[in-house]
Amino acid sequence: MRRTLLGPIARAGALLALVGLLGLAAACGGDDETAPATTETPAATTEEAPATTEEAPATTEEAPATTEEPAAPAITVMGVVAPEKANDYGWNQQGVEGAQTAADSIGAELLVADGAGYEDVTPILNQLADDGVQFIIAQASGYNTAAPEFAQATGIPVITYDKPDNTTPGLVADISTSSQQGAYLAGILAAKMSKTGTLGIVESADDTNWHKQAGGFVAGARSVNPDVKVILTQIGQAGYADAAGGKRVTESVIAGGADVVFGMGDGSSFGMLQAVETATPPEGADTVWFIDVIGDKSSIDEKGVLLSSVLWDFTQIFEQALADIAAGTFGNQGYDLNVSNGLSLLQTDHIPADVWAEIETAAAGIADGSIEIPLTPALDDVNALIGG
Template structure:
């Protein structure tokens, strides 16, 4: 997404990227735009290609736009990867919670047997429509283990990747003071900052963390203000929870100096001189598992928790920073990733 579009979208009044605050959990963003689904043409009819083919029909409903380099694009890219492998895929973008029931019904009526509603704010719509279509499977980005006979929930264990980011932070930070800027200090976000600190302490025991919440998922100005306040205390490396907080941290790093990691996507184009690492959310294995469970009729009441062991959570050093981070640190990141994947290292989840 171009930077002008990013800033324009983030300045609009929108619901949070990840949650309804009282429920204190992560969720997808929701825009104010009129939600006309932008989707691939519906060409197949229910059951026209047999049981296995019908089970491989995936609809993905996005709360935002598919080129945000973050939350929405992660889901869009996964859907397109499956489409390239022969899965019948359709995507709707910029769908509001109020319009979500209509969009979900549209895809259920068209015979899409696995429908992913990629936002916490689609919770009510999913459970409402799922009752009307007991033979269609729905999934939502709740992360709170709320499921049903034909409803799955999926987690966002970004804290595992944040632990690896801590190794990069320990290498690049001159002061040893690390910053975490959250949209809100909810458990998923809190855990990201604490996990980054835990990873950094493996290389730099004197590392410290300064955390603050901007109070908004999209207000870049508020996030920048919070990050600059942290910089004035010595912070020179940031992790963010929410797309707006990361964009604000990037602006602060450009102004005050320091480095930033992307949020569940490659945001390096937003700050090529300061974005040192990308925390990637690879949703293709998750969506693939959902399709497999639909075909095997094992979808009921699933709570999907796919992370580093399943290659869903990834961390990469951006090309511009590989020399500065160094081969030794990159090697240590890979070794640590392998130990997390095998269970030898248990990344702490610190929700508060």
């Protein structure tokens, strides 16, 4: 069961159009001015968020015991708020689809408020509360101020991202991501598939998770080829949706000799994909490959250039959260997305069997702790890793 609220972007669009018309009317007077609209770009994480669960320990020990609290009533209606439309083959789609699967697993109805943007989402959360939701997934780190306040005010439990301090018994549970783990596997794949020995990394923004993944990618690549050359680029401070920038930067990376591009982008990754499709392979290579993150773009990969993707599947964590709510232990500790519960590498037909076997071995090593991956939450950390 899934209902979709009127997308707030659509409402914002209608509002902007109305403002435009009002501006036209104001022009008749000749003196009024209409303020230009400001745009927000989507963000997967906040910069201030600690990079890993190692840095931000779970709050189980600190949290007061909740066993005295009665177990919450069974969830029959839950909601998810996502900043962009859930059709991006990425962060928003993965969040909504994971929520849908988790809701289905307990027979609950899911209310979807996607395209909510990055402004204050309190009105949307209140609307969901009015519609009877008993649990909300706030699918953006940009919501990790408004959502906990909403939970405190209403008593409705929420999930937030990348701010472990938010975790509050009975009300808020935070999800951190060990995203470098999946990227490490992608690095192994890239180094194995590259013929030029040069790999490209394109980050859309100054984003902690992107940097962590870039570091994991470099470490993975160097684990199989220490001499591999890495070109690291960033579209801008917040170029998540800058598809034109994605294409421009990716073309430059390929011109620099990279024949495998690891792209982290949201909307900008569509531009990266087109750049890879259009590119003339650098000298020494006959193909340019693209490795994506978070979602699976196989269905729109018409030219067959998508080598793989670091998938972020939140389903297991959402299901665990529902179980914790039922048990009355929600918010006693945060969650960590890692290779054991949702991070994985997409297997495509382009990956040779022996390479895939090596990747699976590495994944097992990460899971059992025998492989340690450096943490690079800042761009300087990644540059130092590449330089070192």
